[in-house]
Amino acid sequence: MNRLIIIGASGHGRVVADIARLNEYKDIVFLDNNSDLKECAGYPVLGPDIMTAELDGDIFVAVGNGRIRKKLMERDKGRIFPVLIHPHAVIAADVLIGEGSVVMAGTVINGNTEIGRGCIVNTSASVDHDCILGNFVHVSVGAHLCGTVTVGEDTWIGTGVIVSNNVEICSDTIIGAGAVIINTIAEEGIYIGVPAKKVDGDEKVNITDDKVSKIKGSNSGRYSVSCPFVATYSWQYRKAA
Numbered sequence: 001m002n003r004l005i006i007i008g009a010s011g012h013g014r015v016v017a018d019i020a021r022l023n024e025y026k027d028i029v030f031l032d033n034n035s036d037l038k039e040c041a042g043y044p045v046l047g048p049d050i051m052t053a054e055l056d057g058d059i060f061v062a063v064g065n066g067r068i069r070k071k072l073m074e075r076d077k078g079r080i081f082p083v084l085i086h087p088h089a090v091i092a093a094d095v096l097i098g099e100g101s102v103v104m105a106g107t108v109i110n111g112n113t114e115i116g117r118g119c120i121v122n123t124s125a126s127v128d129h130d131c132i133l134g135n136f137v138h139v140s141v142g143a144h145l146c147g148t149v150t151v152g153e154d155t156w157i158g159t160g161v162i163v164s165n166n167v168e169i170c171s172d173t174i175i176g177a178g179a180v181i182i183n184t185i186a187e188e189g190i191y192i193g194v195p196a197k198k199v200d201g202d203e204k205v206n207i208t209d210d211k212v213s214k215i216k217g218s219n220s221g222r223y224s225v226s227c228p229f230v231a232t233y234s235w236q237y238r239k240a241a
């Protein structure tokens with residue numbers, strides 16, 4: 001197994017490293033722009049993220065911000081960004097998962113669902129049948145997407161969110177922790193509450209600057225990968241466009 005270079009020596013990076021270990025990566029190193037960091041989860045932090053250019057190995061961008069995940073994956077286009085799946089995730093055989101995505105422990109992803117590139121399906125989340133998640137989507141801890149839900153690129157579904165079936169959520173949107181989405185969201189922004197409502201523009205929000213393009217993933221190639229640890233499961237992932 002190749003070396004895995006994890007960008008981002010944070011709590012998220014720590015979880016990613018553990019899943020990489022369970023995916024049989026033996027040589028794991030971190031890069032992080034915080035020069036004070038020397039180790040993470042027992043693995044060395046070698047230097048800033050730009051060092052990918054001088055290091056051999058697969059790359060995983062373990063950064064919570066979807067825009068940064070996108071930027072770093074595009075910078076190192078052509079390198080291998082593995083799909084990392086915790087052995088205690090339950091994934092239907094026909095699910096498609098884009099490169100550079102991570103699926104964490106206790107998740108369930110049901111049939112005919114497509115997950116884009118650079119996505120995070122976080123601990124104990126579920127994404128039910130016939131869903132489509134665009135690139136760089138984050139489904140946070142314990143969030144649940146019912147069947148036939150579509151989520152646009154770079155949208156962050158907060159922890160504990162429930163999304164009812166047959167709902168579409170547009171790109172570049174944040175769904176606050178604990179919200180319940182019962183209707184389609186077509187206008188980007190921050191939505192909170194039960195049922196969720198858009199936060200007014202003059203309220204304090206933490207969305208920052210340059211939100212990226214709103215295109216959904218349009219990758220086409222299908223590539224089979226074998227699962228090293230659960231012989232009864234298999235899944236496919238989509239190669240970057």
Ligand SMILES: CC(=O)SCCNC(=O)CCNC(=O)[C@H](O)C(C)(C)COP(=O)(O)OP(=O)(O)OC[C@H]1O[C@@H](n2cnc3c(N)ncnc32)[C@H](O)[C@@H]1OP(=O)(O)O
Pocket residue numbers: 122140141157158159160174175176177178179190191192193204205206207
């Ligand atoms: C492994 C992991 O850790 S995965 C990470 C998962 N993390 C999450 O899911 C966090 C999601 N983030 C949130 O829900 C945030 O609160 C956001 C993005 C919705 C808003 O953040 P901010 O802009 O910083 O809002 P801020 O904290 O200043 O709150 C503004 C107001 O909205 C309210 N508010 C904030 N979030 C929520 C929420 N999820 N639901 C209801 N009300 C909320 C606050 O109580 C506050 O109300 P007040 O003005 O009456 O006091």
